[in-house]
Amino acid sequence: MSHPQSGQAVSLGLIQLSCAEDLEENFTKSVQHIRAAAKQGAQVICLQELFRSRYFCQREEIACFDLAEEIPGPSTERLGDLARELKVVIIASLFEKRAPGLYHNSAVIIDSSGNLLGKYRKMHIPDDPYYHEKFYFTPGDLGFQSFSTPSVELGVLVCWDQWFPEAARLTALKGAQLILYPTAIGWLEGESEEMNQAQCAAWETVQRGHAVANGVFLAAVNRVGQEGPLTFWGQSFVCDPFGRILAKASAEQEEVLVVECNLEQIEETRRNWPFLRDRRIETYQDLSVRFLDESTARE
């Protein structure tokens, strides 16, 4: 793990889009927006979860496995060429075919030379009505990681991981200065406006909480648009180590956010609130337990 020089700032680009049925249309639009973000100076550009297609996990359908591809594969090759041309780091969420019948919800980190710097496989897999991810995705087996780029140490987690403080903490302990969450989260039709807003606020709050607890920058990149009964709520955002929102996209529009993150703020924040100094690591072993009731078998 190398440490970018202090005093460094990184320009982060988030691409919030809607998705059409046509895969090529989605890919082409994503490329256009990556170009736009690069033109605005973004050095690290993150796409939304499963950006190539509509959110197929709404139903359990064997044929949808055809959407998966190998890593490296066609998408990483194309995005690698683009990253090299634009001299940017690209984070892309892909449906990974690993072996016959073995699939993951993965994110790749492509460096500015176009090389595959690393891969994260979504660790926490949801399964709710219209989010049937346990049907498609094998839980990740690569653990929580941080990847060194010239401009920033970055960790990537994916969507449902957002709700787990353990994921953010382990990624920060690996040295991440910035945690990125490609996301596909939305409202289900028929719920009240009050519940919709409460869900969205809780989603933002828990992530801002991770930024505070770990003293890191954090960004979520969500899709927009209606797909069947789901309306993806957008509102991609970047927050600083104080949990302050630096930029936030709308709930409905396709947008490119380009946001400067001053990484010096991490050291400054952590000096004033030295949580990493005071963690009681000798008392945390029960975090590896499901629930601490009488039924938990203990050594």
Add this chain to the structure above:
Amino acid sequence: MSHPQSGQAVSLGLIQLSCAEDLEENFTKSVQHIRAAAKQGAQVICLQELFRSRYFCQREEIACFDLAEEIPGPSTERLGDLARELKVVIIASLFEKRAPGLYHNSAVIIDSSGNLLGKYRKMHIPDDPYYHEKFYFTPGDLGFQSFSTPSVELGVLVCWDQWFPEAARLTALKGAQLILYPTAIGWLEGESEEMNQAQCAAWETVQRGHAVANGVFLAAVNRVGQEGPLTFWGQSFVCDPFGRILAKASAEQEEVLVVECNLEQIEETRRNWPFLRDRRIETYQDLSVRFLDESTARE
């Protein structure tokens, strides 16, 4: 661990006060406000951190150890009588003298029969300018707990614990439906208004994040008033398992908040967002490590 009946609501009372030099004055005022909260129907009443005295940790002074008392001791006896009289549960933060030269920042849970139901010793101890707690308080050795009362399963954590997702998680895994944080946090003179507000917002955000991540009710009880260069920022609050603020006190006034918490909401929230189902417990062992760089010794 027993489980209160579903459908049950608990009425929670938070006592936000300023402190005078005179200990008896503080105690008497706290008793008055406990009575007021009970009169408004509060069943579980929580005092602020170290409610008996001004925040002596601003300086390192040997004589301040005289403020400590044994548990059980005079304060628990007096509060026990009060709890029995009012038929309420009282949570009180005390400076505990455990043995000669061995002190803790503890919180006691006194049941409505006046008995000492349990004790928590603050696990995470801060040390910052004007918060010299490592001088006074030995880190807690009782771990993270939940206590069964007839109206609610409750966990108690104290102040600096607020910033550690591990503490909230372990308390929730013990079965807590409500996490209470007696607190003494304030602004240091000479800081900008912008920084002051950012600190306060981060403090609230990270705790609301714990409520969301764990699907629990959560309350912080802070003091108000100026003590030397510190102005305690009050703003005691209660939030629900969605992180929604149910009630919040002012930054400057002494206040009693009495808030009804509908515990049914916990099951409902967790059914919709089943984070406890999806924790990847087999991958969390590194949470017991200080930092995951090359210098960490690994088995």
